[in-house]
Amino acid sequence: MRNIVLFGPPGAGKGTQSQKLIDKYGFIHLSTGDLLRAEIAAQTPLGMEAKKLMDKGELVPDQVVIGMIGHKVEANPQAPGFIFDGFPRTVAQAQALDQLLQANGTAIAGMVALEVVEDELVKRLLLRGATSGRSDDQDEGTIRRRFNEYQAKTLPVAEYYKGQAKYQAINGIGEVEEIFGSLCQVIEKL
Numbered sequence: 057m058r059n060i061v062l063f064g065p066p067g068a069g070k071g072t073q074s075q076k077l078i079d080k081y082g083f084i085h086l087s088t089g090d091l092l093r094a095e096i097a098a099q100t101p102l103g104m105e106a107k108k109l110m111d112k113g114e115l116v117p118d119q120v121v122i123g124m125i126g127h128k129v130e131a132n133p134q135a136p137g138f139i140f141d142g143f144p145r146t147v148a149q150a151q152a153l154d155q156l157l158q159a160n161g162t163a164i165a166g167m168v169a170l171e172v173v174e175d176e177l178v179k180r181l182l183l184r185g186a187t188s189g190r191s192d193d194q195d196e197g198t199i200r201r202r203f204n205e206y207q208a209k210t211l212p213v214a215e216y217y218k219g220q221a222k223y224q225a226i227n228g229i230g231e232v233e234e235i236f237g238s239l240c241q242v243i244e245k246l
Contacts, residue, residue, distance in 0.1 A: 057162045058083075058137035058246060061144070063214065064170035065206045066199070067177040067184065068228045069235065070141045073170065076236045077139055077243070084132050087141040091124045092116060110192050113201035115145055115209065122152045129160055137165070145210045150217070165246040167217040168239060170228030174203055 060083070062070045074085050092110070095103030106116045121143060129138065144150040157163050172180075178199055185193030192198055217223040226238040 057135065058165045058243070059140070059157060059162060060137065060243060060246070061140045061164055061167040061217065062170070063167050064172065064228055065174075065177055065210075066193075066202050067180040068170040068172045069180075069232070070170060072232060073236060073239055074139045074141045076232075077239065080240065081136060081243070083137045083139045084128070084135045085139050085141060086125055086128055086143065088116070088121050088124065088143040088145075089141070091128075111198070113192065113198045113205060115205060118146065118149050118152065121145075121149065122156065125153065126156050129156060133160070140164075144213055145206075147212050147216050150213050164217070164220075164222060166222045166224060166242070167214065168242050169214060169223065169225040170235070171225050172228040176229060177203070 058081075060077070062074055062077075064070055071087065071089075074087065077083055078085050092103065092106045096107045096110075097103070102120060106120070109116055125140075125143060132138075140153070144153050154164065178196060181193045181199050182196065184190065185195075192202065214223055224242045226235065226242065228235060
């Protein structure tokens, strides 16, 4: 099983590239954003609380996210691997993910980071917000607060995986196919 953390700030292209990796390698996509949006769409208590936090550009508590991920991993023991998209976002989540995967007889093979400058990300997210209906992508102030959260809480996760020699960065600006080719080169070396 080859488990990949696809890493980068909001708008870096993780969702787009994840789908291409799923099509090529048969991985199961674990996007905490998708899982949370499903809870919001179902108007569950968890979803409504998550929506309040997401609308402010804040992160959802670890125990909620870890629980959702755990159920998905346990439900797919024969998967060729998982792509973790938007998760882990904190070192505590990375440590919990390592424990969860170890308990299921597997581990993270590597983290691949899509590097994109902030102004490009703001442009991408505002464009996405115009068509997606996502309230967290429609206000530049909210978007920039998400980047601040990312810088403060999520960038240390890259250091965590660097410490395990599992970190690789690629340029996330360019044509989708060009970025995908770079991703595949890294993944095939894992």
